[in-house]
Amino acid sequence: MKALCWEGVNELSVEQVPDPAILNAQDAIVKVTASTTCGSDLHLLGGYIPAMRAGDVIGHEFIGEIVDVGPEVNRHRPGDRVVVCSIIGCGRCWACRHDEWSLCENSNPTPGVTDLMWGGTTAGIFGYSHAMGGFRGSHAEYIRVPFVDYNAFTIPEGVSDLDALFASDAAPTGWMGAELGGVRPGDVVAVWGCGGVGQMAARAAMLLGAERVIAIDRYPERLAMTARHVGCEVIDYTSTDVTAELRERTGGRGPDVCVEAVGMEADSTGIQRVYDGIKQQLRLEQDRPIAVREAIHACRKGGSVFVLGVFAGFVDKFPLGALMNKGLTLRGAQQHGQRYIPKLLDRIAKGDLKTSYLATHTMTLDEGPKGYDMFKHKKDGCVRAVFRPWA
Amino acid sequence: MKRLVAGAAALAVAGLGMARWAASRGRVPAAAKDPLESSRWLGITINRPPDEVAPGGHLPEPLSRVDAEVRMNRAPGDRGTEIYARPREQRAGADGVLARLRGEDPRTGVRTALRETKSLLETGDVLRSDEEFETTRPTLPGKVLDMALGRVAEGGRL
Numbered sequence: 001m002k003a004l005c006w007e008g009v010n011e012l013s014v015e016q017v018p019d020p021a022i023l024n025a026q027d028a029i030v031k032v033t034a035s036t037t038c039g040s041d042l043h044l045l046g047g048y049i050p051a052m053r054a055g056d057v058i059g060h061e062f063i064g065e066i067v068d069v070g071p072e073v074n075r076h077r078p079g080d081r082v083v084v085c086s087i088i089g090c091g092r093c094w095a096c097r098h099d100e101w102s103l104c105e106n107s108n109p110t111p112g113v114t115d116l117m118w119g120g121t122t123a124g125i126f127g128y129s130h131a132m133g134g135f136r137g138s139h140a141e142y143i144r145v146p147f148v149d150y151n152a153f154t155i156p157e158g159v160s161d162l163d164a165l166f167a168s169d170a171a172p173t174g175w176m177g178a179e180l181g182g183v184r185p186g187d188v189v190a191v192w193g194c195g196g197v198g199q200m201a202a203r204a205a206m207l208l209g210a211e212r213v214i215a216i217d218r219y220p221e222r223l224a225m226t227a228r229h230v231g232c233e234v235i236d237y238t239s240t241d242v243t244a245e246l247r248e249r250t251g252g253r254g255p256d257v258c259v260e261a262v263g264m265e266a267d268s269t270g271i272q273r274v275y276d277g278i279k280q281q282l283r284l285e286q287d288r289p290i291a292v293r294e295a296i297h298a299c300r301k302g303g304s305v306f307v308l309g310v311f312a313g314f315v316d317k318f319p320l321g322a323l324m325n326k327g328l329t330l331r332g333a334q335q336h337g338q339r340y341i342p343k344l345l346d347r348i349a350k351g352d353l354k355t356s357y358l359a360t361h362t363m364t365l366d367e368g369p370k371g372y373d374m375f376k377h378k379k380d381g382c383v384r385a386v387f388r389p390w391a
Numbered sequence: 392m393k394r395l396v397a398g399a400a401a402l403a404v405a406g407l408g409m410a411r412w413a414a415s416r417g418r419v420p421a422a423a424k425d426p427l428e429s430s431r432w433l434g435i436t437i438n439r440p441p442d443e444v445a446p447g448g449h450l451p452e453p454l455s456r457v458d459a460e461v462r463m464n465r466a467p468g469d470r471g472t473e474i475y476a477r478p479r480e481q482r483a484g485a486d487g488v489l490a491r492l493r494g495e496d497p498r499t500g501v502r503t504a505l506r507e508t509k510s511l512l513e514t515g516d517v518l519r520s521d522e523e524f525e526t527t528r529p530t531l532p533g534k535v536l537d538m539a540l541g542r543v544a545e546g547g548r549l
Contacts, residue, residue, distance in 0.1 A: 017526040023519040055527030094438040106510040109520035115547025134520040
């Protein structure tokens with residue numbers, strides 16, 4: 001079959017690879033009908049997640065049709081149209097039973113890597129390196145889905161492919177940031193990053209009752225898209241002092257909840273960007289925590305900061321003093337998607353949540369390298385490139 | 392000129408501070424090595440009650456296969472069962488280091504048995520990686536990665 005493979009830093013190509021097979025009795029094979037780029041793929045592409053081998057199939061946010069199931073699959077059968085969570089959960093360990101699916105204890109066949117890196121084993125993730133289980137990604141014609149009864153969700157009639165697609169990752173990740181960030185009715189919420197996840201976090205905050213939501217980015221087309229589709233306020237950080245602007249918009253308090261949806265390759269203006277860029281290139285820090293620092297400084301006393309952007313290792317100049325003395329709550333997680341996907345599909349079906357507009361560019365799988373080039377460099381206003389392997 | 396003087400003064404103050412700090416430290420102690428490293432129990436918590444983990448006192452197969460001492464107790468807070476194991480053969484010091492380098496560390500087998508036991512009891516299966524149907528091709532960085540992953544994939548804190 002055809003698949004989009006990582007070949008080296010900033011190198012992708014479409015290759016012929018062996019078809020996936022059922023390896024465990026609770027697996028299914030899914031024919032991928034749509035699979036999208038995600039900002040976290042750029043960290044793989046840029047070589048910031050080192051556990052990649054040439055030929056690894058990437059992609060983790062997808063929908064498709066089940067074409068084969070193992071003998072112990074009970075909730076799905078061939079023909080089901082499903083959205084699959086990008087994080088793999090077993091459904092029965094303590095973490096999954098407590099709806100902390102990205103902390104699953106049985107879905108990563110190479111658990112020693114994250115155990116040593118982070119002091120604990122985390123869940124497997126499709127197409128996200130050999131540290132996260134070595135599972136093949138979804139930018140392919142077919143994909144094997146382990147523990148399919150817990151990780152695939154039937155798409156309701158009337159929900160389009162492109163709306164359902166973002167229920168795989170962007171929508172539940174954004175929802176989790178708002179919900180676990182503790183958004184309550186009447187809150188002021190600031191979201192750093194107007195990519196797919198940031199926009200979904202902003203929309204989730206509004207649906208959870210926030211009185212004001214303010215999203216921050218630098219790309220005019222993303223800011224305009226967020227204002228138009230999410231309906232929140234926006235700030236362009238290249239022309240505005242973000243913390244001063246947030247203080248002025250919040251009676252001097254700062255936002256109650258700050259959601260960081262940027263990750264390890266954060267950009268900014270001024271000396272901070274140069275400092276973190278040099279340190280990251282010299283591997284003196286693995287991640288650039290620019291948006292996290294700003295969120296901590298901007299947050300109101302006693303407020304909360306949620307880190308949604310993907311980080312892998314160590315950062316420098318972390319404002320622990322501000323965090324401690326302002327009495328902030330800091331949380332973060334990979335998405336616990338299985339906890340949110342069913343209710344998000346309901347909201348999408350009812351029209352409360354719109355997602356398909358994120359798919360700014362739809363193309364064939366053969367155009368995968370071009371799609372990532374457009375996505376990475378924000379060409380032609382690309383927010384998400386969606387690949388249709390069977391188009 | 393004013394900036395130059397201020398800069399030099401700042402450097403001098405910083406230098407004095409570092410010198411005082413170094414003098415106050417005396418000899419820096421080496422990182423502590425765990426003297427019990429080779430004999431510590433490896434523990435894992437299984438989300439099942441003890442009577443399902445070892446019905447009739449019989450250990451589940453992955454653990455009964457390895458030559459290890461095993462003990463278990465109910466986990467606090469309704470978390471299931473804590474199960475502990477350690478190899479009967481303990482290889483400490485230089486012998487232990489050599490065993491690890493050769494891939495013959497008996498603790499690796501016990502660690503894997505504990506993980507498989509947990510997965511079997513909780514899910515009925517041990518998940519296999521897609522790596523069995525390889526799509527990758529050999530490269531020099533890939534070989535370095537293979538060497539690193541080959542050691543740590545079965546390792547970890549457990």
